[in-house]
Amino acid sequence: MAKVLCVLYDDPVSGHPASYARDDLPHIASYPGGQTLPTPRGIDFTPGQLLGSVSGELGLRRFLEDQGHTLVVTSDKDGPDSVFERELPDADIVISQPFWPAYLTAERIERASRLKLAITAGIGSDHVDLDAAIRHGVTVAEVTYCNSISVAEHVVMMILSLVRNYLPAHQIVRDGGWNIADAVARSYDLEGMHVGSVAAGRIGLAVLRRLAPFDVHLHYTDRHRLPAEVEQELGLTFHPSAEDMVPACDVVTINAPLHPETEGLFGDRLLATMKRGSYLINTARARIADRDAVVRALESGRLAGYAGDVWFPQPAPADHPWRTMPHHGMTPHISGSSLSAQARYAAGTREILESWFAGSAIREEYLIVDGGKLAGTGAHSYSTSGPQA
Template sequence: MRRVTILDDYQRVALSSADWSAVAERFELEVIDEHLGADALAERLAHSEVVVVMRERTAFPAELFPRLPELKLLVTTGMMNAVIDLGAAAAHGVTVSGARGGGNSVPELTLGMMIALTRHFAEEDASIRAGGWQHTIGPGLQGKTLGVLGLGRLGGPVADLARAFGMHVIAWDRSITRERAAQHGATLVHKRELFEESDLLTIHLPLTESSRGLVGARELAVMKPTAYLINTSRGPIVDESALLAALAERRIAGAALDVYETEPLPRDHPLRSAPNTLLLPHLGYVTTDQYAHFYADVVEDIVAWDDGSPVRLL
């Protein structure tokens, strides 16, 4: 029977997040809940006609497509995916479609991470479970300066939420005007000022050639020793080696990360033992609401493609 394979269903919720009956009538459904390396991936997908990927958890580079002779449709959640080689897909006759999300859960996660990091939620939770009581102290957000690196679809709402907490918001973005920044109550500043003046600095840029490594040793060096860095965007925007050095030498107060250069984060990665960090496993888009929207669209895309109807092409 023809096969649809759903990749990287870490929480084992793909099939319960949408009604797959229309797909199940036509295809065998296979769900993989672990992240696979290139060789294992090619082996497992050798007989799959349709593959569903969750955002950018699994890359589909050019060299993978020749190893997938049965693949005809690749569906990704989200309407863009930087780790799929679209040219190679087209060259091998593979249609690539996308699935729309619902809502915007990153801003609320960002503010939650700020509070959890500065008020040491993880440490205090571990302490109280071990029989302890108050042993840390951290700043409140009111009156602090939040620097927003990238004031677009995600950064703008973060600025709005931050103002509700009584924060002063500054921002740097190559494509945003002072008037557009003012709509979010933010003051547009130069890039160096953003790093120098922020008490907390949050990143909300897409990963491009110009943003890769944008936050490096030079930028971290001008941050306040009491400042915190939050990244819920893409790992490679921050130079991990420079960040590890800044944390080890206590040149910044801490970092909250939801994204990494390599995902899943390797078991022996030094960030796992870095001081003053809050580490989350790329949860920015991981909500029941978002998954319901994603997988409902995935089902529609598969059925439409199989019927010869238009699909949401990337």
């Protein structure tokens, strides 16, 4: 029998919801491109309810305990005395979320002698040291596409919020004011702007598709160029690198995974090549941008705004400079954890576990590391810092 260690974010301050704003979720037949939604043999939760926090347990407890497995759920993940640190050495499976990541460092994987499977309940497994997982034969899987559209919607919301100066204008109303000149002094139309995406995978392409009706000029860069018919359909301009693309853009949105090639990409040097008064949106990973370089770019006016929901570390400390820098639209890491997305990534997590316990193959698109090498989606999206074992 397996010990499953699951790290989830805390419950609401007021306690688990007694009721919800909506009674159901819309039916979605498939993801764009035809990939099916998660198909577990069963679920023990109500879609549309809060599953991603500690009390929600991703709806897994009955399923696991009925089979004799042990489930440990905690939000306490940081420091040598955390529950995660104490429970990890004899855990067979670790489940974590990008929104509240339990960082599986090389040192932790070394100590977790029984660890065989690391599941990301969501998308983005960079909180797992993939090189160490490869060396130690740990399978890494995530619920591909489960919240890609959720994040894409969040990106579009943030672009409009920054360009139209929505958040300061809303605050004027909350404060009892009616200061129109103050609200519009930094407000522009998105129409006609040049918008570029760093990466055009599932999220990046979904962002580009949603922006096309705004009559903007669309740009992208990616290690895998899109088919010519997609470029023609959306009017996309391809650039071989971010360095080539960003000087042409009024808005840049980062939709790339974090790996050695993207870490620190948006530092002082690249930010200096962006148009004065441009906007940068990052719902990918915080370390793709240099923390202090972003602050300097906002203070100098090089950037007119920065928005995102990814931080390092997560949760961000109270004195993190992104909390107080000018002209920002930061949120905690929520873009991919809507109640709609939670139903999909909880179901996908169960599907992965069902396959694992049955000894059957995990969906290829869910795999990041398998058999001592990058696999499936991991082979397409990630790179490692050294040779694969």
